[in-house]
Amino acid sequence: MARKRQQRAGLGVTYLNEVLDRAAIAVSFVNSVGMNNAPLDRSRFKWVPFIDAYLFPLDNTVYKKMNADSRVFFSSQEKLLTRYLEQVETSRPRTFDAYLRFVHESLARLKAEGAVAVNFEAAYARALRFDDPSQRRARRVYERYRSSTEVPEDEYRDLQDYLFRDLLREVTKLGLPVQLHTGPRVGNAFSLSGSNPLHLENILNDPQYRQTTFILLHGGYPFMREAILLAGKPNVYVEPSDQMTLYLYPPDLARVFKEWLTFYPEKILFGTSALVVSDLVGAEETYWLAAETGRQALALALSEMVQEGRCDEAEALHLARLVLHDNAAKLYGLP
Known part of the structure; x- marks a missing residue:
C-alpha cells in the first residue's frame, strides 16, 4: 500500500495512465459527477x-x-x-x-x-x-x-x-x-x-x-x-462490465459470450469496472481483474466456437477485435 501511494504521488496525472497500460486498456469511460478537478488524462479517460x-x-x-x-x-x-x-x-x-x-x-x-x-x-x-x-x-x-x-x-x-x-x-x-x-x-x-x-x-x-x-x-x-x-x-x-467481469469466473462468462457472439457480435462492447473496494484493493486491482477475466472468457468462447466448427480462426480473430475495440470505437468515435 505504501508503495502504491508513493507511485501515485510520484506519477501524478500519469499514474492512472500506467494502470491502464498494465491492464492493456486504451480508453476508459468515467461515470462521475465531474472531471474538472480529477487527476486524469482526458485523452485516455472519457x-x-x-x-x-x-x-x-x-x-x-x-x-x-x-x-x-x-x-x-x-x-x-x-x-x-x-x-x-x-x-x-x-x-x-x-x-x-x-x-x-x-x-x-x-x-x-x-x-x-x-x-x-x-x-x-x-x-x-x-x-x-x-x-x-x-x-x-x-x-x-x-x-x-x-x-x-x-x-x-x-x-x-x-x-x-x-x-x-x-x-x-x-x-x-x-x-x-x-x-x-x-x-x-x-x-x-x-x-x-x-x-x-x-x-x-x-x-x-x-x-x-x-x-x-x-x-x-x-x-x-x-x-x-x-x-x-x-x-x-x-x-x-x-x-458486460461490473457483475459479469468482476464476479463471474472466465468459464461462466465464456458461456454468455458464446451465446452473445452467436446472435449479435457487432453489438457487444467490452467492459470492465474500476471499483475502490478498500485501501488494499482499489481501481488498480479491479481494472486488471475485470479486464483479465473478460479477455480470458472471450478467448475461451472463441476457441470453443472454432473447435465446434462455428467459425474458423480468422473469423474468431475478427470477432475478438470487434468486441475488444472496433464496436466501441465506432460507437463513441474513438481511434
Missing part, C-alpha cells in the same frame, strides 16, 4: 456524467423513508441537482417549462465540458419501465407539488417518466449515447426484477427514440439473454 438527478426535482422524502440505502441514493441526487442548478446560476424553477429549459441548458453544458455520453443508474432507485404521460400531466404534477413535502408516489412517477423521455430526446439532439445500468447492486435500494432490461422495451420500440443509442451496462445480469435479444434492435448495445 467523461460520462450521471443525469438521473434531473428525474427527481421534487421532495424525495417518500423514497428516502424506504431504507438507509434509498436515503443515501436520493440525498446524492438532490445534491447533484443543486450542483447543476448552481452551474447555470439559477434556483429551483417555479414553472415546469422553466425547469425543462434549465435541464436542456444544463445538458448542453455537460457536453461542452467534455461529456461523450450520459449515464442513468435509475434501475437502482425504481423499475426501468417508463410510461408515456403527457406534458400536461407532468406540468401539473411539478407545479402542484414543487413546494410540497408530500408527493404521492404514483404522481411523482408520472413526472419522472416524462422527464426520462424528455432527457432522451434532448441528449439525442446533442449526439450523446445513453448508458443504462441494469442488474443488481449492493444494498437494499433496488428491485432486481425492476432492473430487468425488458422493462425498457416500450422505450426501445418507440420510433421517436430510433436515433438514440442505448448501451445496456453490465449486460443485463442476471438477464443476459434478454439483453442480447434487445440488442437485435439497431440502436441497442450490450456491455
Whole structure:
C-alpha cells in the first residue's frame, strides 16, 4: 500500500495512465459527477456524467423513508441537482417549462465540458419501465407539488417518466449515447426484477427514440439473454462490465459470450469496472481483474466456437477485435 501511494504521488496525472497500460486498456469511460478537478488524462479517460438527478426535482422524502440505502441514493441526487442548478446560476424553477429549459441548458453544458455520453443508474432507485404521460400531466404534477413535502408516489412517477423521455430526446439532439445500468447492486435500494432490461422495451420500440443509442451496462445480469435479444434492435448495445467481469469466473462468462457472439457480435462492447473496494484493493486491482477475466472468457468462447466448427480462426480473430475495440470505437468515435 505504501508503495502504491508513493507511485501515485510520484506519477501524478500519469499514474492512472500506467494502470491502464498494465491492464492493456486504451480508453476508459468515467461515470462521475465531474472531471474538472480529477487527476486524469482526458485523452485516455472519457467523461460520462450521471443525469438521473434531473428525474427527481421534487421532495424525495417518500423514497428516502424506504431504507438507509434509498436515503443515501436520493440525498446524492438532490445534491447533484443543486450542483447543476448552481452551474447555470439559477434556483429551483417555479414553472415546469422553466425547469425543462434549465435541464436542456444544463445538458448542453455537460457536453461542452467534455461529456461523450450520459449515464442513468435509475434501475437502482425504481423499475426501468417508463410510461408515456403527457406534458400536461407532468406540468401539473411539478407545479402542484414543487413546494410540497408530500408527493404521492404514483404522481411523482408520472413526472419522472416524462422527464426520462424528455432527457432522451434532448441528449439525442446533442449526439450523446445513453448508458443504462441494469442488474443488481449492493444494498437494499433496488428491485432486481425492476432492473430487468425488458422493462425498457416500450422505450426501445418507440420510433421517436430510433436515433438514440442505448448501451445496456453490465449486460443485463442476471438477464443476459434478454439483453442480447434487445440488442437485435439497431440502436441497442450490450456491455458486460461490473457483475459479469468482476464476479463471474472466465468459464461462466465464456458461456454468455458464446451465446452473445452467436446472435449479435457487432453489438457487444467490452467492459470492465474500476471499483475502490478498500485501501488494499482499489481501481488498480479491479481494472486488471475485470479486464483479465473478460479477455480470458472471450478467448475461451472463441476457441470453443472454432473447435465446434462455428467459425474458423480468422473469423474468431475478427470477432475478438470487434468486441475488444472496433464496436466501441465506432460507437463513441474513438481511434
